[in-house]
Amino acid sequence: xxxxxxxxxxxxxxxxxxxxxxxxxxxxxxxxxxxxxxxxxxxxxxxxxxxxxxxxxxxxxxxxxxxxxxxxxxxxxxxxxxxxxxxxxxxxxxxxxxxxxxxxxxxxxxxxxxxxxxxxxxxxxxxxxxxxxxxxxxxxxxxxxxxxxxxxxxxxxxxxxxxxxxxxxxxxxxxxxxxxxxxxxxxxxxxxxxxxxxxxxxxxxxxxxxxxxxxxxxxxxxxxxxxxxxxxxxxxxxxxxxxxxxxxxxxxxxxxxxxxxxxxxxxxxxxxxxxxxxxxxxxxx
Amino acid sequence: xxxxxxxxxxxxxxxxxxxxxxxxxxxxxxxxxxxxxxxxxxxxxxxxxxxxxxxxxxxxxxxxxxxxxxxxxxxxxxxxxxxxxxxxxxxxxxxxxxxxxxxxxxxxxxxxxxxxxxxxxxxxxxxxxxxxxxxxxxxxxxxxxxxxxxxxxxxxxxxxxxxxxxxxxxxxxxxxxxxxxxxxxxxxxxxxxxxxxxxxxxxxxxxxxxxxxxxxxxxxxxxxxxxxxxxxxxxxxxxxxxxxxxxxxxxxxxxxxxxxxxxxxxxxxxxxxxxxxxxxxxxxxxxxxxxxxxxxxxxxxxxxxxxxxxxxxxxxxxxxxxxxxxxxxxxxxxxxxxxxxxxxxxxxxxxxxxxxxxxxxxxxxxxxxxxxxxxxxxxxxxxxxxxxxxxxxxxxxxxxxxxxxxxxx
Numbered sequence: 007x008x009x010x011x012x013x014x015x016x017x018x019x020x021x022x023x024x025x026x027x028x029x030x031x032x033x034x035x036x037x038x039x040x041x042x043x044x045x046x047x048x049x050x051x052x053x054x055x056x057x058x059x060x061x062x063x064x065x066x067x068x069x070x071x072x073x074x075x076x077x078x079x080x081x082x083x084x085x086x087x088x089x090x091x092x093x094x095x096x097x098x099x100x101x102x103x104x105x106x107x108x109x110x111x112x113x114x115x116x117x118x119x120x121x122x123x124x125x126x127x128x129x130x131x132x133x134x135x136x137x138x139x140x141x142x143x144x145x146x147x148x149x150x151x152x153x154x155x156x157x158x159x160x161x162x163x164x165x166x167x168x169x170x171x172x173x174x175x176x177x178x179x180x181x182x183x184x185x186x187x188x189x190x191x192x193x194x195x196x197x198x199x200x201x202x203x204x205x206x207x208x209x210x211x212x213x214x215x216x217x218x219x220x221x222x223x224x225x226x227x228x229x230x231x232x233x234x235x236x237x238x239x240x241x242x243x244x245x246x247x248x249x250x251x252x253x254x255x256x257x258x259x260x261x262x263x264x265x266x267x268x269x270x271x272x273x274x275x276x277x278x279x280x281x282x283x284x285x286x287x288x289x290x291x
Numbered sequence: 292x293x294x295x296x297x298x299x300x301x302x303x304x305x306x307x308x309x310x311x312x313x314x315x316x317x318x319x320x321x322x323x324x325x326x327x328x329x330x331x332x333x334x335x336x337x338x339x340x341x342x343x344x345x346x347x348x349x350x351x352x353x354x355x356x357x358x359x360x361x362x363x364x365x366x367x368x369x370x371x372x373x374x375x376x377x378x379x380x381x382x383x384x385x386x387x388x389x390x391x392x393x394x395x396x397x398x399x400x401x402x403x404x405x406x407x408x409x410x411x412x413x414x415x416x417x418x419x420x421x422x423x424x425x426x427x428x429x430x431x432x433x434x435x436x437x438x439x440x441x442x443x444x445x446x447x448x449x450x451x452x453x454x455x456x457x458x459x460x461x462x463x464x465x466x467x468x469x470x471x472x473x474x475x476x477x478x479x480x481x482x483x484x485x486x487x488x489x490x491x492x493x494x495x496x497x498x499x500x501x502x503x504x505x506x507x508x509x510x511x512x513x514x515x516x517x518x519x520x521x522x523x524x525x526x527x528x529x530x531x532x533x534x535x536x537x538x539x540x541x542x543x544x545x546x547x548x549x550x551x552x553x554x555x556x557x558x559x560x561x562x563x564x565x566x567x568x569x570x571x572x573x574x575x576x577x578x579x580x581x582x583x584x585x586x587x588x589x590x591x592x593x594x595x596x597x598x599x600x601x602x603x604x605x606x607x608x609x610x611x612x613x614x615x616x617x618x619x620x621x622x623x624x625x626x627x628x629x630x631x632x633x634x635x636x637x638x639x640x641x642x643x644x645x646x647x648x649x650x651x652x653x654x655x656x657x658x659x660x661x662x663x664x665x666x667x668x669x670x671x672x673x674x675x676x677x678x679x680x681x682x683x684x685x686x687x688x689x690x691x692x693x694x695x696x697x698x699x700x
Binding site: 182184185187188189190191192193194195198202203206207 | 349350351370371372376377378380381382384385386387388397398401402445449
């Protein structure tokens with residue numbers, strides 16, 4: 007009897023182990039599939055001109071910084087990067103500031119048709135950008151903003167605001183209301199409570215939402231391509247310049263691509279713990 | 292330091308009505324007058340409106356009718372910030388991102404108190420509540436009892452006009468709850484601040500309150516001292532809500548002309564001073580507290596009842612003897628049976644021919660399961676309720692007399 011029990015126990019244990027291994031390997035394979043293009047990009051970025059074009063491409067390369075040097079010296083990609091950085095950062099901060107001040111009353115103040123208003127705001131996000139681009143262009147031209155980086159700041163804020171409001175509303179609504187009520191009873195006004203209690207407690211949500219805004223604005227190509235001039239192009243627009251009627255400069259595209267991915271990558275990694283918490287807590291309500 | 296007694300305030304609910312947006316009535320015309328420095332408990336089963344009443348008093352909820360006065364000032368339209376009251380929430384509602392020190396300091400910071408004074412007051416409160424070693428921790432790193440004390444400290448730090456407490460002990464384990472009960476009472480005596488305390492636990496209400504307001508479905512049933520609630524309950528709901536184990540109830544008959552009450556097989560002739568003053572005749576409901584039973588005869592007027600114990604629970608110093616009585620049960624909707632899952636009335640929705648009774652008797656009484664034995668009770672402790680609304684027509688006399696009577700050998 008006890009022998010059979012032990013055997014069963016061992017059986018169960020080995021099955022558990024097998025399952026763990028299988029799961030690990032599956033995860034690894036899936037990760038590899040997703041990581042392969044990124045690896046290819048980084049690899050090619052570090053390859054010298056000829057190495058990148060060999061018939062049987064190598065999986066490893068002698069790293070050379072030549073492509074990065076060319077990208078910065080010939081095409082002034084640094085300027086495009088800093089434009090992107092500026093536009094994205096300012097529009098993200100604007101989004102969070104405006105979004106939080108709209109999301110909070112939607113989450114907390116009881117009013118008629120509250121849910122409809124919130125859904126209407128989200129529905130703005132559903133409109134395809136291509137549909138709004140001509141009216142936007144005409145409006146921005148009328149106020150003389152085309153070609154200026156402020157036009158992009160405005161457009162990105164407008165583009166990301168609906169999602170920001172939706173996510174932050176869910177996040178605020180999930181904060182226990184008693185904590186705010188405790189602050190009221192302690193003598194704090196609604197505004198003070200918002201700044202002293204609600205906002206600090208919403209930091210994970212703000213970071214998660216901010217990161218999403220940042221990524222959307224950073225990657226945006228369509229508006230940037232139409233609304234910027236030669237001096238105000240952003241990094242995604244800058245990338246297209248390596249595709250010329252004569253040739254496609256893969257090495258440079260890959261080097262510039264690596265530079266474009268880097269800030270978002272570092273940003274996402276550094277706030278990863280907030281990202282998971284922020285997106286699971288309250289955001290999906 | 293907060294150790295000097297602070298003047299509390301008088302609180303008055305005048306005809307407070309509360310109807311929620313969905314049409315449910317939470318409170319019906321509540322009148323309650325609370326004296327300065329008094330410890331008042333609002334008690335009742337869940338959904339009776341006690342928490343809503345407290346939230347209206349705090350200003351967190353706007354009543355649909357009536358006025359609230361604190362210290363003679365009408366504060367009905369005031370925001371919570373302007374009422375100068377402190378509240379302790381069931382969930383404690385501490386600020387999770389602030390340290391204990393900052394949690395305690397926040398009400399003072401909001402009032403722009405100087406840093407030196409804040410440090411002094413916070414350390415005074417922390418000393419008093421034993422929180423000094425925890426000042427740099429965040430609420431997440433504290434135990435339930437510690438959080439509870441921080442919540443109390445935050446309420447006390449600015450000497451408010453009144454403390455409002457919304458089931459502050461319900462998240463603690465039983466032993467800690469009893470300890471904190473004592474601590475809250477001690478603090479109340481020391482500070483002398485008017486306190487309104489909400490609970491669904493009648494034991495907590497009885498042990499803590501100077502006066503207790505029993506609510507049912509938004510209606511105030513009775514507002515009295517714990518002793519009065521116990522002995523002179525205004526109706527069967529209050530009688531069955533107060534006391535643990537709950538009062539024994541059964542249907543019965545009373546003959547007005549002869550003064551004879553039929554309780555199960557016993558015909559009891561009530562003495563003149565124990566007859567209902569209202570002209571009641573025929574079917575009535577009778578209640579006897581478990582504590583009113585005795586294993587021996589104390590006076591020659593005592594009545595006896597032969598019982599067959601079917602369960603005996605030992606509490607160490609006392610026995611809870613369960614037995615059945617050949618009388619119909621009372622309609623459950625008239626009692627507070629819904630208040631707790633462990634109430635023995637819960638299980639029996641239908642009226643049946645036998646009512647279940649519990650007698651609380653001395654451990655030395657030696658009752659045995661299935662062994663017929665006698666229990667004694669005095670007509671002084673019989674309560675009679677009319678069958679219409681369950682109003683009390685004959686309250687009990689004080690049971691204290693029994694306790695004070697020295698046992699004979």
